Amino acid sequence: MTWTGDYWAHTPSEGSGGKPHDLKKHLLDTAQRARTYAEVFGAGNLAYLLGIWHDLGKYNPEFQQYLRDAQAAEERGEDLGRKGPPHAIWGATLLLSRLAEHPQRTTFMLPVLGHHAGLEDAGEGEEKIAAEPDFAERMDAMAQAIKTFSLYPAGAPEKVPEAPLKQELFTRMVTSALVDADFLDTEFHFGEERPRARQYDLDIPALWERFDAGRKRLLEKQRLSGKETAAEVQAVRDEVYAECLKAATGAPGIYRLTVPTGGGKTLSGLAFALKHALHNELRRVIVAIPFTSIIDQNAEVYRDVLGVDAVLEHHSAVQPADNRAERQDAHTLRLQLAAENWDVPLVCTTFVQLFESLFARKTSKLRKLHRVARSVLVLDEVQTLPPELRGPTLDVLRTLVDDYGVSVVLCTATQPAFEADALTDAFKGSLQTEIVPQYADHFEKLKRVEYSLHSHYPQPVPWEALTQELKAEPRILTILNTRRDALSLLRSLQKEKAKHLFHLSTLMCGAHRKDVLNTINERLKQKDEVRLVSTQVVEAGVDLDFPVVYRALAPLDRIIQAAGRCNRNGNGPHKGRLVLFQTVSGKAPRGPYQQGIEKARTILETVKDIDHELNGTDILRRYFSDLYADVLPDQPGVQSLRRQQEFRKVAQAYRLIENDTVSVIVPYRDFQRALEQWQRFPSRKSWRALQPYVVSIYTHEARQLEKAHAIRELEENIYLLEATGSYDSLVGLPIDRDPADLIYMAGGSNVL
Structure with missing residues (x-):
């Protein structure tokens, strides 16, 4: 097979003045950019080599014909209707054949093989290459291209770490440098991401x-x-x-x-x-x-x-589907x-x-x-x-x-x-x-909160009784362990006609949460009534200052963090009050979170003065020591997979959110302008503008909403909320589960 025309990396684009992306230029520019990125961690020459070799498979005449056919179809306003021949595997195959005896060959081969589809498990990558038909002619074309266009690295590749765990992270880092360099060079060709001044x-x-x-x-x-x-x-x-x-x-x-x-x-x-x-x-x-x-x-x-x-x-x-084709x-x-x-x-x-x-x-x-x-x-x-x-x-x-x-x-x-x-x-x-x-002196100086157990403790407080207590407090924050409990309490408060109710949730888009926080803080400053019901998302760093906080029994560190939303600025005439209580549902996320609750319960039952202990710093060391003794540090076995360079399995095992999520764009404020910009030209810039109007939900929840015709898929993993009235001004998306309220908890599904 021979090719007599120019070699393209990508089809012509408006951003390049209607010119195709020259393949040699793309390889050299990508290689230089990758070298610049990887030099920071001592792998510049290796990254340059991978940049040169990542698209060598495009020198295959079959791939060049595919690009011409795709361009002709686009000019006719048609879909070509077929995918092109693979190209990443050919460069990876040639690379592997030249490094067959190299002990760290996967660090050279896998980034090239996966620069579109992602890193494969080491064994799976080599099996994929071995299963392909004879590439003799194609490899000849690549070898000839290397010689004809002088596509050689400028220096010997740096030494790859020998320790398996270090090699595994090094492979990711080199792949990252290659992928970002490739993507940026392609972006500049298509014109949507010119270098920004900032x-x-x-x-x-x-x-x-x-x-x-x-x-x-x-x-x-x-x-x-x-x-x-x-x-x-x-x-x-x-x-x-x-x-x-x-x-x-x-x-x-x-x-x-x-x-x-x-x-x-x-x-x-x-x-x-x-x-x-x-x-x-x-x-x-x-x-x-x-x-x-x-x-x-x-x-x-x-x-x-x-x-x-x-x-x-x-x-x-943005979570595009794997571009495996x-x-x-x-x-x-x-x-x-x-x-x-x-x-x-x-x-x-x-x-x-x-x-x-x-x-x-x-x-x-x-x-x-x-x-x-x-x-x-x-x-x-x-x-x-x-x-x-x-x-x-x-x-x-x-x-x-x-x-x-x-x-x-x-x-x-x-x-x-x-x-x-x-x-x-x-x-x-x-x-x-x-x-x-x-820091211990600072904790002593900033004792602004009195801790106490609810009068019902250790018995649960009925929703009706809790509702009446919250109605009687003009400014109060109540934190529950699950979204379902938070919604139950909100409904009870609404039933009893409690006024000035607010809720914070990650099922509200960022622009909505920002507005709610601004309103709450303004009302607190004016000493107006505010009754905020939330899950634990509110207690880790959110700048709120309530005189009273009710907290459902939780892991000890969460209890102390909740107190940070109470009398935060120390400007009240009295200390703030944090009241611990048990809910009637008794629900909490399973796994370590539940274990943390049990550790906290034991500590609360054994200390003589709860307020004194929780205002100190020593109790946390005891708590974490007890918790870590009962929770294995690597329950999914991630480290063993990393040692074997099992990249696919590692990604599946290391999850902070248990299930896959998708993005739902919600109709809030001026979202329409940002949405139109994204639909007109998907890019990092337009997604950044759209991000304040995006909510993440589980994939199975998206399927349910899609069946109910509440959302419409715009792209794979990206949806638009369309059902009138389905975005609630108080609680956001009407889902009882909130996947981003908690990071992943082992031992089963999150209970939200």
């Missing part, structure tokens, strides 16, 4: 210059708005801020930021991260948070300080290219987006991973990480610190004491720098 105008030094003035401006804004803070609270916040600036000049490593709720952790943590990145010449700050409800708030604070152009808020991801039509490619790549210096994201990417196989999740290298990784409310996955989680974090120049900041009021975990080795012997050494 990528070049804003960097860590620029953000640090903005920060000091922005912080002063924000504090003055809060003062003028009448948002009072007690003097002793402000004194602690100032001291925490000063300690963060002092510790920021330390070397990259593992840091702990332990601050009582209300101690100014959000701004002070950002100050540490930016100054630490500036001092150590790190590339970006990534703040990861367990719940989307907190992202809305934290990202808003960051924008107030740094400007609207400085922050990428990333929680709802390696389709090259423009629409399929645009959907794949819309995957986020974290190309900004400050990213605010979720644990799901971060950690499932660290263990992912799909290109849509892997694409951003290389940008974690040489970053400051702030894990806010770190105690919410699933204890049954702490083994692989801590192992990867330690590797990021040791091998990729990352600083990890464990940030919370309730430190999980990973270094004392008898069953997990990753953090043992590691130096963990306490950013605020005198």
Whole structure:
């Protein structure tokens, strides 16, 4: 087989002035970009080689004819009606044939094989290649192309780590650099993602210059708005801020930021991260948070300080189907290219987006991973990480610190004491720098809450009785363990005509949650009536300040976090009140969450003074030690799969959300303009604009809504809510389960 025409990488596009994408140029540009990305972690030459080889299969004359046929069909306004021949497997086959005896050959072969469809298990990838018919002619065409167009690497590939777990993460990192480079070069050809000014105008030094003035401006804004803070609270916040600036000049490593709720952790943590990145010449700050409800708030604070152009808020991801057929039509490619790549210096994201990417196989999740290298990784409310996955989680974090120049900041009021975990080795012997050494003094100074058990305890409180108590309180927050309980209490309050009811849920889109939080805070400031009923999404970092909080019995760290929403600013005439109670349903998520409740119950039954113990810091160490002793650190067996380079199985085993989710666009505010922009040209930019109007739900829930004609599928995994009145102004989507309220709990389905 021979080809006499020009070689195309992609069909012509408007973005390129109607010209096809030259294949040699695409390979060289992708290789150079991949080298730049991977040089950060010492794999530039290897990434360059993979960039050259990833699309060598397109030199096959059959593939070139397919691109011409696809272009002709598009010009006629028709669908070609057939997929093209595969191309990734041919480059991978040639690579594998030349590295047959190399002990780490999978690190070379799998990124090329999976740069569209995702990383395969090592054995599965080699079996797939072995099962293909003889590629002699095609490999001759690729070998001839290498020679004819001088497609050679500039230097010898770097040494691949020999330790299996390190090699596994290294393979992901190299794949990420390749995929992002390939996608960006393709985006530029199609024209939808030209380099944006902020990528070049804003960097860590620029953000640090903005920060000091922005912080002063924000504090003055809060003062003028009448948002009072007690003097002793402000004194602690100032001291925490000063300690963060002092510790920021330390070397990259593992840091702990332990601050009582209300101690100014959000701004002070950002100050540490930016100054630490500036001092150590790190590339970006990534703040990861367990719940989307907190992202809305934290990202808003960051924008107030740094400007609207400085922050990428990333929680709802485009999840295109696997492009296993390696389709090259423009629409399929645009959907794949819309995957986020974290190309900004400050990213605010979720644990799901971060950690499932660290263990992912799909290109849509892997694409951003290389940008974690040489970053400051702030894990806010770190105690919410699933204890049954702490083994692989801590192992990867330690590797990021040791091998990729990352600083990890464990940030919370309730430190999980990973270094004392008898069953997990990753953090043992590691130096963990306490950013605020005198944190125990701060907890003592900020005793703003009195803990008590409900008069019915340990018996459950009937909904009717609880309803009457909540009606009698003008400003009260009630936190339940499940969405179903929250909805039951809301219905009871509505039945009794309770006024000024509010709810917070991740079944409300981000724009809706932001509006509700703003309304609640304004009413609290004016001392108007507010009765908020929520699941536990509200207690991890959400800036609320109620005089009274009712909390259903929960794991001990959740109870203490709930108290952080009570008398937060210390400006009431009396201490706040946190009341623990049992619900009539007794429902709670199974697995470690339920085990945490039982540990808390035991502790509450044995301590003499609940208020004194829960206002201290020693009780948490005992609690986490007891919990970790009963919960295996790697229940799904992720580490064993990682050692065998079983990338597909690892991605299936490491899940923070138990079931697959899809995105539903809801009709809220001016969503229509953002939706039209996305439909006209799917891209990262248009998805970022649409994200505030997106809600994530389980796939089986989407099927039920689709049967009821409530939603319509726009693209695979992306739906539009269409049924009139089906988005509720109080609770959002009318679903009793809320998949994003909790991160994954082992031992069965989440009970929401």
